[in-house]
Amino acid sequence: MTNYGAIPTSSNASPVDLDSISRAKHRLKAGLATCRSWRTMFDFHSMNLPRGVSAAFSRIKTNIAYFQTNYAIVVLLIIFFSLIEHPTSLIVFTVLGFVWIFLYFLRDEPIKVFRYQIDDKTVLIGLSVITIGLLLLTGVTFNIIGALLIGAVVILIHAVVRKTEDLFVDEEAALAATETSGLTSYPSS
Numbered sequence: 001m002t003n004y005g006a007i008p009t010s011s012n013a014s015p016v017d018l019d020s021i022s023r024a025k026h027r028l029k030a031g032l033a034t035c036r037s038w039r040t041m042f043d044f045h046s047m048n049l050p051r052g053v054s055a056a057f058s059r060i061k062t063n064i065a066y067f068q069t070n071y072a073i074v075v076l077l078i079i080f081f082s083l084i085e086h087p088t089s090l091i092v093f094t095v096l097g098f099v100w101i102f103l104y105f106l107r108d109e110p111i112k113v114f115r116y117q118i119d120d121k122t123v124l125i126g127l128s129v130i131t132i133g134l135l136l137l138t139g140v141t142f143n144i145i146g147a148l149l150i151g152a153v154v155i156l157i158h159a160v161v162r163k164t165e166d167l168f169v170d171e172e173a174a175l176a177a178t179e180t181s182g183l184t185s186y187p188s189s
Helices: 018-030 053-068 067-084 087-105 120-137 141-161 171-181
Strands: 112-113 117-120
Touching: 053 067, 053 087, 053 141, 067 087, 067 120, 087 117, 087 120
Parallel strands: none
Antiparallel strands: 112 117
């Protein structure tokens, strides 16, 4: 007689932790970190030029906060393509890519070190510094600097051109942004 669907409880059970695998699958299906929808990011109906310099700076600030994870993915892809002809740097970048995936993209809760919680921005800055530093040690200085400049230009162009009125910001993030910046509402530019 067979027991279909029964979970084995004997000592010959699988050594793989199925719970952690299912959590990783769920996170991959749900999306990477707080990665916003690419469709929302590249909605052509939400693109236009700002009315002034202050509106442009306001858009940059809001869009960088909202699309932070998307921008990190874009910059990492640009760095990857700049390293195509350098196999040693690609190996280092691949190893660092796994670190990025586990410490930044697949995390659903803050990292706790002793009693302290490390937020997403600190992890993003720390991983960026480590990635750039280790890649500079592989001798591809001009490639990295060029890729970072191209990434910054792409991000700034998108952040200036993408309107912010239709972005759905959760209330906790909006409250945190207003407390740190001194703003009481999001500008409509």
